[in-house]
Amino acid sequence: LDEERRLFYVAATRARNYLYMSTYREDYRQYGSVSEGPSLFLRELPSGCYKLMDYDYGSSYY
Structure with a gap:
């Protein structure tokens, strides 16, 4: 670990100006969805060092 x-x-720390990181809310699998949440490393970041952006793409998944 x-x-x-x-x-x-x-x-x-290799990012020069901006660093974009992403995570997903749910993993849609054949037998239902699984909520995973962000990586342990993302959860360990101090809240003042990033801007949380949330996008709602609706309920349609392909």
Whole structure:
């Protein structure tokens, strides 16, 4: 886990001006949806260092 955290940090600090990260709310699978939520590393970020943007694409999925 420490190595994964280090790799996340290295990747995030390579951004020059902006860094866009995304996550998903639910994973739609054959037998129903599974809520996963953001990565542990995203949840560990201090709230003042990012801007949370939420998009509602409606209920239609293809």
